[in-house]
Amino acid sequence: MKADDFIKQVIEEEVEVLELSEDICSKILEHIDMNEEHENKKNNILAAMKSFILRLRLVDMVEVVVFALVLILVPYGVTQYSEHNNQIQNENKAVNKNTSKKRLITITLTDNQEGLKSKDTISINTSIVHAYDIKCIIDILSGYGINEISVNDEKVDKDSEIVASGQFIKINEKNYGPPYIIKSVCKYDSLSAELILKNDAIKALKSRGIIENIEETQ
């Protein structure tokens, strides 16, 4: 017999009677089943935790997206609002409704020197600036909603006392001689042009030659 075979035989004989009992086998399999159950539970918990973390990440992502949208949309909205506002202001300018800048209208009345040389009494009478002429202009300006009016730096309104006093005109108890400078502050552009071109009373005063000048300044 070969040495290898002999040793093999000896070793096999030594352990051939050794067998695990059924009780131990059942115990081992039971233990494995318990372990498997435990592993399954652990895996389920892990899966639930992973799912929870994933959900948290989704919430975070939504928050980031919302924040990004706010960052984009708010400046965009502000720009749009600003542009819209500018557009409204431009449109207002286009219809001559300047709401911010005030204009000074200066109307200078003085006696028509040419008319005074005439021998005709009527012509002389129409060449002189009367109190009612000044009141007429004040009424016209008040009709445009203008409240700030002065005559020779004397503040007046449509109810102020403006009466003839010999060669002078009495305004607020004070006598003034020509020229009569009527100043008013208005909010409209080109009011002077409108007065000259469209107002019949102004046209009439101009035809009498007593309106020396109508001036508009900012």
Added chain:
Amino acid sequence: MHRTVIRYIKGLIILIDEELIQKAIDRDKCAFRTIFTFYKNRVYRTSYLILKDHQLAEDSVQEIFLQVHKTIHKLITAKAFESWLYKITINTCYSILRKAKKFDTLPFDESIEQSITYNESDFEIPDNILMRKEAKNCIIECIYSLPIKHRTVLILFYLNDMSIKEIAEITESNEGTVKSRLFYGKKVLKEKLADCNELIDLPIGGVICEG
């Protein structure tokens, strides 16, 4: 590495093939139980020869199969199953021995061991039945007295029919080391057997009385 094995155990034909192992890898309970039924006593016997203790061997079988069940899904190929199973067996047994502080190492340098040459023809087997029985006892005693790593190689080689290459893979050492451990084991066994023959005062190669 793995072979298809058909075994007749307690009236049941058990076929262990790659398909069955693959099923066990895929968490098939029935397949795992079949594998357990087939390998339980092999693992138990291997463990016993290493540990030389019935109780510890039983405990090791439980620990080994528990570990197999836990980690079988990590096995890449079903072909490597048997080597992998014995690797777990050996490591578990070593771990138990370390805990029990019974893990002995080789008393001399393995590099010296590589140079040992062994001539198989020197090994003489007694023909006398009584002498042979005595010789068996001597060999078993000698196997248990061998350093643990040498004993492991002998067990895997003779009991589990493993090749040098497979043993090298299981014990995580190179083939040369496995060969030298095997030859050293055989040499010690031969010397022990010679001593036994001298003790019982019978000439080696007495009357053939087999059967």
